[in-house]
Amino acid sequence: MDGSAEAPAAGTVLNALATGRGAAFAIDRYVRADVALGGDSVSGAVAGDPDADTRLVERCVERVLDAYGDGVSGGHVETESEVSMAAGLKSSSAAANATVLATLDALGAVEEVSREEAALIGVRAARDAGVTVTGAYDDASASMVGGLTVTDNDRDVLLARDDPDWDVLVWTPDERAFSADADAERCARIAPLAEHVEELALAGRYGLAMTINGFAFCGALDFPTDPLVEAMPAVDGVSLSGTGPSYVAVGDRADLEDLQESWKTKPGTTFRTTTQHDGARTT
Ligand SMILES: Nc1ncnc2c1ncn2[C@@H]1O[C@H](COP(=O)(O)OP(=O)(O)OP(=O)(O)O)[C@@H](O)[C@H]1O
Numbered sequence: 280m281d282g283s284a285e286a287p288a289a290g291t292v293l294n295a296l297a298t299g300r301g302a303a304f305a306i307d308r309y310v311r312a313d314v315a316l317g318g319d320s321v322s323g324a325v326a327g328d329p330d331a332d333t334r335l336v337e338r339c340v341e342r343v344l345d346a347y348g349d350g351v352s353g354g355h356v357e358t359e360s361e362v363s364m365a366a367g368l369k370s371s372s373a374a375a376n377a378t379v380l381a382t383l384d385a386l387g388a389v390e391e392v393s394r395e396e397a398a399l400i401g402v403r404a405a406r407d408a409g410v411t412v413t414g415a416y417d418d419a420s421a422s423m424v425g426g427l428t429v430t431d432n433d434r435d436v437l438l439a440r441d442d443p444d445w446d447v448l449v450w451t452p453d454e455r456a457f458s459a460d461a462d463a464e465r466c467a468r469i470a471p472l473a474e475h476v477e478e479l480a481l482a483g484r485y486g487l488a489m490t491i492n493g494f495a496f497c498g499a500l501d502f503p504t505d506p507l508v509e510a511m512p513a514v515d516g517v518s519l520s521g522t523g524p525s526y527v528a529v530g531d532r533a534d535l536e537d538l539q540e541s542w543k544t545k546p547g548t549t550f551r552t553t554t555q556h557d558g559a560r561t562t
């Protein structure tokens with residue numbers, strides 16, 4: 280009883296830590312999960328990172344087995360990721376989505392479960408594992424269904440979905456920032472700005488929305504605004520992604536190539552990609 284799936288990482292338009300409402304877009308970089316069912320207990324591993332915390336993906340397997348396992352109670356999950364953990368690129372949501380789908384695939388039950396419900400299993404597992412502040416349904420839904428989603432994470436409701444076709448540039452500095460460690464109280468102070476970003480996003484003005492989000496959350500979470508100021512004249516939108524430390528810019532491909540030359544001189548890594556439209560899939 281084996282199953283496998285992959286789910287895209289994502290970038291941020293609106294961070295939900297201020298108001299509980301967030302927006303994210305899927306990018307063409309993936310976390311893959313391979314699940315082998317059997318035995319009495321659930322275990323997990325992350326390829327290339329023997330010390331990684333595997334509680335989130337183990338909890339995803341357990342939740343799927345509890346709901347759809349029909350007596351199967353054990354298994355092993357291994358993830359492999361094209362994006363770094365704790366980089367702000369939603370690797371936890373992508374890992375959860377890939378694991379939920381891979382477990383359903385191993386049970387032959389993928390068709391029994393809607394994409395929305397599959398994403399919500401991962402959100403509940405993330406809350407169980409304590410790796411999220413709001414549940415991050417914005418990140419989970421963008422990764423599960425692809426495109427750009429706006430959500431209310433307090434109620435786990437999808438408010439809007441769109442399918443923008445963007446070139447994307449990412450800069451990931453060398454440091455790491457786990458979302459669960461972010462200062463949510465400081466984020467709550469900038470709620471009026473987050474409400475404005477939400478209005479812009481719901482009106483389809485994503486570029487301006489994400490740039491205002493970037494300045495607001497760099498202020499609240501104490502990340503530098505220089506990368507935003509540097510990028511602004513050339514791009515449609517630029518923001519801190521999630522709780523950092525990565526920055527994401529969207530816009531014209533040639534302009535992003537120029538910006539990459541400049542972001543490349545900073546410590547860390549850069550890559551160019553595109554928005555992803557189809558979401559998570561079994562493989
Ligand atoms: N590729 C992965 N495989 C397995 N578990 C993962 C993976 N990525 C993240 N996780 C789990 O999620 C936890 C939280 O991860 P993290 O804070 O890095 O989330 P993130 O989604 O990368 O960050 P952000 O929310 O800022 O985008 C990790 O401690 C780990 O338990």
Ligand SMILES: O=C(O)C1=C[C@@H](O)[C@@H](O)[C@H](O)C1
Pocket residue numbers: 291293294295296301302367369410411412413414415417418458459520521522
């Ligand atoms: O843990 C969380 O609740 C979140 C983390 C970040 O990715 C945010 O971008 C997201 O909106 C919510």
